[in-house]
Amino acid sequence: MRQIRHPGPVAATRTSAIADAPIHLRFTLQPGDRVDAGIAKGFAAAGCLGGVVAFDSGSCDPFQFVIPAVSRDGAHAAWYSDVFSPEGAVEMKQCVGIVGDRDGKPFLHCHGMWQTSDGLRMGHMLAPTCVVAQPIVVTGLGFAHATFSATYDAETHFTLFEPVAAGAQAPSPPTSSLLVRVRPNEDVCLALESLCTSHGIASANVFGIGSLNEVYFADGRQMHSHATELLIRQGRVTSVDGAPRARLEIAVVDMEGNISEGEIRRGDNPVCVTFELVIEPLALFP
Known part of the structure; x- marks a missing residue:
């Protein structure tokens, strides 16, 4: 199977997992909301720290994203393209995001497909710069006692989400x-x-x-x-x-x-x- 070489030492543990009881979520991002802030608000209202979301409705204006690219500095195995900033409202077609925290603040890592004035595009959403133009209905699974926390990863030299236990721990049911x-x-x-x-x-x-x-x-x-x-x-x-x-x-x-x-x-x-x-x-x- 194909292998990619990253700059740092290979971590001994190749998968991480934290168990917690899920909370099913559904809320709507309103015009004027930043995508990341709106999702953080929806999670907080449900008492959730992190989880996963999906949405396929509504639009954003302005909207920015990047796609994968070759590393420019040799310090990473891959990197990101220059920022794309489509003109006009961008329609959300299918988006999935992981919700957690970075530097003690809510953070959203989101990939998706969207319809732009130049056609259908896909990439990594720059959520703090994306403002809702038409309402976006969000569904997902949230967690009150676990989340994803962004930490520096010595193997890849990226700051990446890692599942962690958080908050007051409650017994996790088998399911x-x-x-x-x-x-x-x-x-x-x-x-x-x-x-x-x-x-x-x-x-x-x-x-x-x-x-x-x-x-x-x-x-x-x-x-x-x-x-x-x-x-x-x-x-x-x-x-x-x-x-x-x-x-x-x-x-x-x-x-x-x-x-x-x-x-x-x-x-x-x-x-x-x-x-x-x-x-x-x-x-x-x-």
């Missing part, structure tokens, strides 16, 4: 969801299956965003870009012959701005920089 991070060069499907096995999860929904080192689809298509940005359109874990089996359908953008969609091939899609996930169990192994 608690998992807040997850997968590190570079791990196949994302196999990592999910391993985590489900260790937590006794037979079937689950999977939500999240991340990056892959090239993308190999189940139908044979390939995206030859060592840096990508993607979101999970539909993620499922089911029990096959008594073991969890992951299937992920994604939307992904490469370093040229090309967008591809489809189910990825299990066992042949290594993480580039990071993958941030929420696993929502549907059934446990007996």
Whole structure:
């Protein structure tokens, strides 16, 4: 399987997971809200510290985003493009975000697809600069006793979300969801299956965003870009012959701005920089 070399020492632990009971969320961002601030407000109102959100309605004006790019300084394995600032209102088509904190303040890491005056585009939203123009309905899973916290990662030299316990700890029921991070060069499907096995999860929904080192689809298509940005359109874990089996359908953008969609091939899609996930169990192994 493909490997990408990062500048720092390889961390011994390749996946991280924290369990907490999920709180189902639904709220609306209003015109004039900044996307990040509006989502932070919705989480705070529900007593949640972090989690995952999705939205596919409304628009923003102004709006800014970046796409993956070759590293400019040699200190990272990949980097970001120059900022794109489309003219006029930008319609949200499908967006997934991980909610947590950075430097003690709420922070949103969001990938998505949006309709601009230049056509359909995809990338990494610069949420603090994006202002809601038409209402955006947000759904998601929030957590009161766990979150994602942005910390410096010595392996990649990026500041990345890491799942952490937070607040007053409450007992986690067996059906608690998992807040997850997968590190570079791990196949994302196999990592999910391993985590489900260790937590006794037979079937689950999977939500999240991340990056892959090239993308190999189940139908044979390939995206030859060592840096990508993607979101999970539909993620499922089911029990096959008594073991969890992951299937992920994604939307992904490469370093040229090309967008591809489809189910990825299990066992042949290594993480580039990071993958941030929420696993929502549907059934446990007996």
